[in-house]
Amino acid sequence: MTTNRQVLIEEMPKDRLTLSHFRVIEAPMPDPGAGEVLCKTRYLSLDPANRAWMQGATYRSALENGQVMSGFTLAEVVSSQDPAFKAGDLVECDGGWQQYFTKPGRALTRRDPRTPLSHLVSVLGVTGRTAHYGMASLGQPKAGETVVVSAAAGATGSIAGQIAKLAGARVVGIAGGAAKCARLVDEFGFDAAIDYKAENLFTALKRECPAGIDLYFDNVGGTTLEAVLFRMNLRGRIICCGVVSQYDTGQPAPGPRGVPGLIVTKRLTMRGFILGDEPELVSLADRELTTWLDQGQLIVAEDILDGLETAPGGLIGLLAGENFGKRMVRVS
């Protein structure tokens, strides 16, 4: 009988995340109890939020030393003691960084198969849905508006920017490196891209957003948010999706200068959100994303690593921004 490979949290990071914070082990195969479902991980989603979960309790409880690392998974049912599921079913849940796991049926959400299967983790997964929920439902970009997206080459940002383009907005992406910026414009249809590593963000935003910024989709926080705040138009909207600049540290930096001074004088609205508070908006996201995808109106970038043991290094690299689009691990 086969064993179950798992990645444990060896020790919670106090500052930057390194490989030494993880340990790969071979555990016995889990044994499903009454009402439980045995699942085989197909894809493991790597997300910047994985690191944020290590900073303490947020919208979920904090992680702890010695536990299997948490992570969102697309999995296949191997055997089931819950009549609602049968072998071969495709499900999603927080299965963690392991090859096999058991869950009560109520913890699983069924997904319809799709080709490629990875789209259920990227554009039709948490990040794509988050992009739609934040950009389309909350941000509501309008034709002629200027929209800026940070971490624009990431899984969420690359979809969020395209959604704003579909609404007729001028879309400017912020990303690290010339290659990412070139792809954003040439392949993904952004109107402009700013390489924050290569030039002064204040100057670049002035050049690329001559009419100011009406809507900012913030994935990074920190000094990027600060620079954008100065260029926001009166009554501009800021959708706070994530703060990736502050995740991989034990001591988050102070917030940007001028918050909330600029919020007052520019009459800005900043709104934070987490996917899932409004289930009907998640359904709307699925419907619209699927339609756009089927009509060829969305380009999906995926960055797929192979094998569970690539997960620790994959997450560390993700936090360093080495991916373009959705990073995930093909486990089986």
Add this chain to the structure above:
Amino acid sequence: MTTNRQVLIEEMPKDRLTLSHFRVIEAPMPDPGAGEVLCKTRYLSLDPANRAWMQGATYRSALENGQVMSGFTLAEVVSSQDPAFKAGDLVECDGGWQQYFTKPGRALTRRDPRTPLSHLVSVLGVTGRTAHYGMASLGQPKAGETVVVSAAAGATGSIAGQIAKLAGARVVGIAGGAAKCARLVDEFGFDAAIDYKAENLFTALKRECPAGIDLYFDNVGGTTLEAVLFRMNLRGRIICCGVVSQYDTGQPAPGPRGVPGLIVTKRLTMRGFILGDEPELVSLADRELTTWLDQGQLIVAEDILDGLETAPGGLIGLLAGENFGKRMVRVS
């Protein structure tokens, strides 16, 4: 013929504001031209925003060395070359720190006399209207909610807190000093008050807001905002009215840590505003404030200094928090 006493900006402050940044002079009486109105200042409003105007252009152009200090005034028409105004009319405008000024009629807003006249500068003036606009129209406190107001003993905060009480909320004020805190509870009907100078704000907020904070009316920004952010409830609202902790400095401090991290995880909304964007809401403020005042449902705190020459020291003291309620100067 009498002369016109004026307070000029001698030199723009680079850091803390001091008396040496102002100069009092005797100028010739202004001579109204065609269409202009000669006005005599009755009351000069002192506001923390006066100091913010010195930091650069915001919602108004920046002040400059050598000019008469700007300030909101309640004035009486002495003579008029605009048929819309006649001697004895009561008007309000940015008349500046001087005894007499001329303005084109279009720059003046007529006010109906009221006893005491000072109420037109406090509860029925910019600060009272701001409190209503921000708290009632934007914040929309509800019965049973917990509302926190910072700078609660100030002109805006003392009214904003009472408006939330009228809506049935539990209201906690943050102010500096035991005397202010006692008055907030004993005279102004706040449910609790926290002396931020005497105790740890995180601890005190936890004690006084056992059910968390649903609505925060922020007058101060900085570390106070930071402490409140940690205690906000899911989907809480923050109304950003001012940032008085950051006005009297040449180098505003970085924003609070955890902005916008906490905005994301708690799905908060932060909304900045400036009185006047929506004239119908200012009219609503006037109507409701007048009604509450006439019904004895609002207590008004005024801190009136006498003589134009008290204005510089009065503003410096205001920034240091030595006032309770609306600070103004009775000029004539």
